[in-house]
Amino acid sequence: MKEILLAELKRQLGRYVSGEELSQRLGVTRTAVWKQIQALREEGYGIEALPRLGYRLLVAPDLLLPAEIQGGLATSVLGRKVYHYRETDSTNRLARELGSRGEPEGTLVVAERQQAGRGRLDRKWFSPAGGIWLSLLLRPQLFPHQAQLLTLVAAVAAVEATEAVSGLVPGIKWPNDLLLAGSKLAGILTEVSAEIDLVHYLVLGVGVNANIPAEAFPAELRETATSMLAVLGQPVNRAAWVRQFLQYFEKHYLVVGSSGFDDLLARWRRYSVTLGHEVTVYLPGRQVSGTAIDIDDHGALQVRTEAGIETFPAGEIRLRDKGDR
Numbered sequence: 001m002k003e004i005l006l007a008e009l010k011r012q013l014g015r016y017v018s019g020e021e022l023s024q025r026l027g028v029t030r031t032a033v034w035k036q037i038q039a040l041r042e043e044g045y046g047i048e049a050l051p052r053l054g055y056r057l058l059v060a061p062d063l064l065l066p067a068e069i070q071g072g073l074a075t076s077v078l079g080r081k082v083y084h085y086r087e088t089d090s091t092n093r094l095a096r097e098l099g100s101r102g103e104p105e106g107t108l109v110v111a112e113r114q115q116a117g118r119g120r121l122d123r124k125w126f127s128p129a130g131g132i133w134l135s136l137l138l139r140p141q142l143f144p145h146q147a148q149l150l151t152l153v154a155a156v157a158a159v160e161a162t163e164a165v166s167g168l169v170p171g172i173k174w175p176n177d178l179l180l181a182g183s184k185l186a187g188i189l190t191e192v193s194a195e196i197d198l199v200h201y202l203v204l205g206v207g208v209n210a211n212i213p214a215e216a217f218p219a220e221l222r223e224t225a226t227s228m229l230a231v232l233g234q235p236v237n238r239a240a241w242v243r244q245f246l247q248y249f250e251k252h253y254l255v256v257g258s259s260g261f262d263d264l265l266a267r268w269r270r271y272s273v274t275l276g277h278e279v280t281v282y283l284p285g286r287q288v289s290g291t292a293i294d295i296d297d298h299g300a301l302q303v304r305t306e307a308g309i310e311t312f313p314a315g316e317i318r319l320r321d322k323g324d325r
């Protein structure tokens with residue numbers, strides 16, 4: 001009911017809507033309307049209430065509230081259930097917990113801030129207010145070795161969502177980074193709970209530097225990280241980004257489930273800033289240099305080296321010809 005009330009106030013944004021009209025539309029008492037208005041105010045919505053005129057929505061909070069994400073969300077599975085936190089340790093950790101408790105596929109965890117945001121190999125992920133920190137719980141019918149492919153789905157959907165809300169088109173650096181002009185805009189962390197031949201659940205964590213001012217990055221990231229705000233000079237609508245991401249992701253996820261990964265891999269190749277470039281691949285104990293020529297059907301990177309073509313299922317790369325850091 002709160003969602004419908006909010007939708008009605010948004011539809012008539014800036015205008016007064018009487019308590020009587022709202023109670024009729026929602027089929028509840030005026031007292032019930034008042035209670036929901038109070039609840040929305042507590043979430044941060046600026047709603048004016050005047051005795052004879054009624055209610056007027058002045059400002060929606062710039063938060064990733066479920067109602068902001070779900071209003072107009074055109075998905076059937078993803079994001080139908082949203083857990084929102086003003087602050088948490090890590091949305092991936094929370095989503096893993098939800099996964100082990102049997103929460104349904106598509107459950108979304110979002111946070112305004114993370115105190116212990118994580119990258120791969122337990123690296124720290126800087127997660128202040130203004131970014132988009134989300135984790136999606138999935139229960140795909142895939143073999144564990146195919147899980148990497150969902151990182152590619154997330155990367156493609158994240159590029160498309162970024163373009164939809166900002167007009168910026170980031171490049172994808174294999175396997176999990178989004179870059180704008182060579183600097184890191186977003187990272188993806190995929191974690192799988194699986195047995196040898198069965199995925200129980202998978203958590204896809206995406207961190208996007210949306211509205212983070214350039215000067216807010218700590219010294220060690222200032223040279224390598226960027227944000228949409230830093231590039232555009234103005235903030236983007238973060239809830240709209242999440243909505244677009246869920247929609248694009250679901251679209252690709254359904255196609256992948258019914259017809260395989262060909263279409264997705266073609267899109268990924270189009271956005272890639274890795275293929276065709278000189279790379280160094282860092283592996284435990286050794287590093288290999290060569291030309292990145294393609295990704296295979298499992299999302300592994302193929303590199304032409306002096307010794308021939310080598311395939312890397314996972315790893316860390318540096319783009320040598322781009323002055324990559």
Ligand code: BT5
Nearest residue numbers: 090091092117118119120123125126134187188205207225
């Ligand atoms: C990643 O790891 O790029 C995956 C990041 C995933 C973060 C999301 S946020 C929501 C969800 N919950 C979590 O706890 N995590 C996920 P990796 O490729 O390992 O890159 C990590 C490296 O990126 C760090 O060692 C830093 O050098 C750099 N870094 C840290 N924070 C950054 C930021 N906000 N923007 C750009 N680079 C950053």
